[in-house]
Amino acid sequence: MAPSRTARQQTVTVEGRTLRLSSLDKVLYPATGTTKADVLAYYAAVAPHVILHAGHRPVTRKRWVHGVGTAEEPGQVFFQKNIDDNAPAWVPRNAIQHKDHTNVYPMVDDLATLTWLGQIAAIEIHVPQWRFGPDGAKGNPDRMVLDLDPGPGAGLADCAAVALLARPILQDMGLEPFPVTSGSKGIHLYCALDGRQTSEQVSAVAHELARALEADHPDLAVSDMKKALRSRRVLVDWSQNNANKTTVSPYSLRGRFEPTVAAPRTWEEIEAEDLAHLGYREVLQRVETLGDILAPATPPLPASDGAPASASDRLSTYRAMRDASKTPEPVPDGVGPTGGNSFVIQEHHARRLHYDFRLEREGVLVSWAIPKGPPLTPSKNHLAVQTEDHPLDYGAFEGTIPKGEYGGGEVTIWDTGTFELEKWRDGKEVICTLHGKPDGGLALGGTAIRRYALINTGGGSNGRSNWLIHLMKEQPAEARLPSAGADGLDNPQAEDPARHPVVSGDDPENASANRDADVIEDARSVSAESPGQAATASGRWVGAGSARPMLATLSSEQGIADPDQWAYEMKWDGVRCIAVVKDGTVTLASRNGIDTTPTYPEFADLGNLLSAGSAVLDGEIVALNAKGRPDFGLLQTRMKLTHRAEIDAARKKTPVVLMLFDLLELDGNDLTGLEYCQRRELLEKAVDEAEDRHIQVPPTLDATLEEAVEASRHLGLEGIMAKRLTSDYQPGARSASWVKIKHLHTQEVVVVGWRPGRGNRASKVGSLLVAVPDGVDLRYVGRVGSGLTERDLAEVGSRLKKLARKTAPLDGVPGADASDAHWVRPSLVGEVQYSEHTGTGRLRHPVWRGWRPDKTPSDVVVEM
Numbered sequence: 001m002a003p004s005r006t007a008r009q010q011t012v013t014v015e016g017r018t019l020r021l022s023s024l025d026k027v028l029y030p031a032t033g034t035t036k037a038d039v040l041a042y043y044a045a046v047a048p049h050v051i052l053h054a055g056h057r058p059v060t061r062k063r064w065v066h067g068v069g070t071a072e073e074p075g076q077v078f079f080q081k082n083i084d085d086n087a088p089a090w091v092p093r094n095a096i097q098h099k100d101h102t103n104v105y106p107m108v109d110d111l112a113t114l115t116w117l118g119q120i121a122a123i124e125i126h127v128p129q130w131r132f133g134p135d136g137a138k139g140n141p142d143r144m145v146l147d148l149d150p151g152p153g154a155g156l157a158d159c160a161a162v163a164l165l166a167r168p169i170l171q172d173m174g175l176e177p178f179p180v181t182s183g184s185k186g187i188h189l190y191c192a193l194d195g196r197q198t199s200e201q202v203s204a205v206a207h208e209l210a211r212a213l214e215a216d217h218p219d220l221a222v223s224d225m226k227k228a229l230r231s232r233r234v235l236v237d238w239s240q241n242n243a244n245k246t247t248v249s250p251y252s253l254r255g256r257f258e259p260t261v262a263a264p265r266t267w268e269e270i271e272a273e274d275l276a277h278l279g280y281r282e283v284l285q286r287v288e289t290l291g292d293i294l295a296p297a298t299p300p301l302p303a304s305d306g307a308p309a310s311a312s313d314r315l316s317t318y319r320a321m322r323d324a325s326k327t328p329e330p331v332p333d334g335v336g337p338t339g340g341n342s343f344v345i346q347e348h349h350a351r352r353l354h355y356d357f358r359l360e361r362e363g364v365l366v367s368w369a370i371p372k373g374p375p376l377t378p379s380k381n382h383l384a385v386q387t388e389d390h391p392l393d394y395g396a397f398e399g400t401i402p403k404g405e406y407g408g409g410e411v412t413i414w415d416t417g418t419f420e421l422e423k424w425r426d427g428k429e430v431i432c433t434l435h436g437k438p439d440g441g442l443a444l445g446g447t448a449i450r451r452y453a454l455i456n457t458g459g460g461s462n463g464r465s466n467w468l469i470h471l472m473k474e475q476p477a478e479a480r481l482p483s484a485g486a487d488g489l490d491n492p493q494a495e496d497p498a499r500h501p502v503v504s505g506d507d508p509e510n511a512s513a514n515r516d517a518d519v520i521e522d523a524r525s526v527s528a529e530s531p532g533q534a535a536t537a538s539g540r541w542v543g544a545g546s547a548r549p550m551l552a553t554l555s556s557e558q559g560i561a562d563p564d565q566w567a568y569e570m571k572w573d574g575v576r577c578i579a580v581v582k583d584g585t586v587t588l589a590s591r592n593g594i595d596t597t598p599t600y601p602e603f604a605d606l607g608n609l610l611s612a613g614s615a616v617l618d619g620e621i622v623a624l625n626a627k628g629r630p631d632f633g634l635l636q637t638r639m640k641l642t643h644r645a646e647i648d649a650a651r652k653k654t655p656v657v658l659m660l661f662d663l664l665e666l667d668g669n670d671l672t673g674l675e676y677c678q679r680r681e682l683l684e685k686a687v688d689e690a691e692d693r694h695i696q697v698p699p700t701l702d703a704t705l706e707e708a709v710e711a712s713r714h715l716g717l718e719g720i721m722a723k724r725l726t727s728d729y730q731p732g733a734r735s736a737s738w739v740k741i742k743h744l745h746t747q748e749v750v751v752v753g754w755r756p757g758r759g760n761r762a763s764k765v766g767s768l769l770v771a772v773p774d775g776v777d778l779r780y781v782g783r784v785g786s787g788l789t790e791r792d793l794a795e796v797g798s799r800l801k802k803l804a805r806k807t808a809p810l811d812g813v814p815g816a817d818a819s820d821a822h823w824v825r826p827s828l829v830g831e832v833q834y835s836e837h838t839g840t841g842r843l844r845h846p847v848w849r850g851w852r853p854d855k856t857p858s859d860v861v862v863e864m
Helices: 036-054 111-119 156-172 199-216 267-271 280-290 316-320 392-396 509-524 601-609 632-639 644-653 676-686 705-714 790-802
Strands: 010-014 017-021 027-029 060-063 078-080 093-097 102-106 122-127 130-132 138-141 143-150 178-181 187-192 234-237 342-349 353-361 364-370 381-386 399-401 409-425 429-435 449-456 466-471 533-535 541-543 551-554 566-571 575-582 585-589 614-623 656-666 719-724 734-742 745-756 765-774 777-784 829-834 847-851
Touching: 010 111, 017 111, 027 036, 036 111, 036 122, 036 280, 078 705, 093 316, 102 316, 111 122, 138 199, 143 156, 143 199, 156 187, 156 199, 156 234, 156 267, 178 267, 199 234, 342 364, 342 392, 353 392, 353 409, 364 392, 364 466, 381 676, 466 676, 566 676, 566 705, 566 734, 575 601, 575 656, 585 601, 601 644, 601 656, 614 632, 632 644, 632 847, 656 676, 705 719, 745 777, 745 790, 765 790, 765 829
Parallel strands: 551 734
Antiparallel strands: 010 017, 060 078, 060 122, 093 102, 130 138, 143 187, 143 234, 178 187, 342 353, 342 409, 353 364, 364 381, 381 466, 399 409, 409 429, 429 449, 449 466, 533 541, 566 719, 575 585, 575 614, 614 656, 719 734, 745 765, 745 829, 765 777, 829 847
């Protein structure tokens, strides 16, 4: 069902699936006025063709939630690989196991899924050249693609010329090429394959073809991706056949400023002089008259009974992550019988010791990884990360998973038995009583009967989500909590057991509301201390200024040796902030521990957006200019204010945004030892975005390293942050596990002196002399005057006079710069932008960006 263009919101039924479509009148393409309703109507019309060419494949999406924007103000794009946590349960999906993480992708196998993608503004659909097999594993490619990409000075006509040259070569190889104008810059050539060759073999053939075209036509074609070689030539990109690479799907809309489409074309059109990319309305007309002229390039989809197991089998993700020939773990073909009530807790010595908590449900073991194990006292909650469902046979598994395989390490049974179910709300809450073994782990110092609650901290039930596991204060009459000093997984304090029986079976309606309130209050009632502080796992409460942020090192794209093992975030041009929330009170601290809470009162509502009782968060405060881009110069006007009246006035003129990107503690649980990907999952579920977006959790970029860098450059941002997926959080440390990759050359500097200006500024500051640390000394790097406004110079004059000293605080200042210099004590830090370093280590063409009151000279690091 296609929504009406004028409707703003409606509920529709698509192939038996109910979807709520909202903001239908939102303009996604300002240049043409194309709305979300238009996008949904287009995808509904071409759905059979999109499903043919993209179906049964992992879908990477490019989303423009707020529209593609304009040339002057491009919209923000988000790359997504993993399926959204709030995706409907009926969306087909499958998992791909990487070296140390797993991505779960949606698949466009039906119109309902395509409609859902349109609803979340996933404008571009990208897929590889292979499909999932019936067992959910990667298949061989069923088509080959050549991406003809014009370099600077070349255009679509040049791509057409290369396509016409490639056509007879492919035909001589027994492959019939079908052209698609990409809707962006170039042309894609698709050739159907029989599926007998691997991705590596197909890539090798495509590479040789690209080299042949380059050898025969060196002035027109190039096979090397180096940008320096591509001027006025067309890159024959053969790498799209790599199993890990994706290409925009035929019939996908593009996120250009006008709604163009990756459109199949005839060879007569490719030969025409007026060849141009097509808009979505033109494609709709062509489909009505021509049908799908690209259909021969993609083999038909298998019958419905051959659909990947992932569409209906809850163990498809589990199987996709394991090779039955390499691991002793059970890898069954399907789920087990339903109706059982077994549980198992396994001690798992993988990369880090953790405990796997599994409850039998609907023929599988629903599973959580608990880093600290199930708590043995009600005074502590422990983090529980939901993982993929496991087969019932896993309940008896003990053994060694080989190194290099998923979860490699030793697995032993810590406790096992049956459970009485009290409540099960999918993705939200589970309450049950475990009956373990008399000599099992639960019985350490007490009884093996324990009543637990698992509470989701804010996410849905799809994919992985993060929970808290809590030992209830109300325990069965036969249960006895461990005595003081009984040492299990932690060191619980003695507490008299409550003598209230547990209700078995379904939850009685008349007790439900009261127990819900009791569970939430019970689980959140860890010891409370003074506002503005956060609890550590050991129970010690620390203020915001005590939490030192983890620091990054400078690198480049070439410095990332294994890009698939990293996550990528935008680099925000602002100042670091540690935010502590306790009992709804928010405390902010700068990187060096200075209390900045009064400076940014707009973030006082952070506590209202938090799903937990307390938290310590890491983020960046940025000021946005009229184009919605971070502007460090604007932020300067907020950083220096101290009086409430000035701050209130500045809030209206220069609003700021808090970008949160890490979570150090949650409800008293220290998360710094968790992996980056686990902390990010928990952060996204713990914080709701403010309606006016002054507090955000910007998503990581589901993109390759190259795509992330290009997206940052396209948006006019400073660069990206690369963070190793397996890295823990190292407070106060500068770690190679966090890397910043910048487009602009910037350097924090220490001011060591100033020179007077000329003319009417002869008695005022004309330029600043700056240096950087060099061991225990300072090294002179030049003088900067550009970028300093009259107001900057007037404000800094009085500050510099108070720091005056008679001699230079460093050696090596050239005579020309030192001749009329006024020296100052080196305590002020600023930031400059520059073009490059000279042969003597000076900054060439430095431009002043602003002061860094959040940093001291000891914080300055040479970034070369």
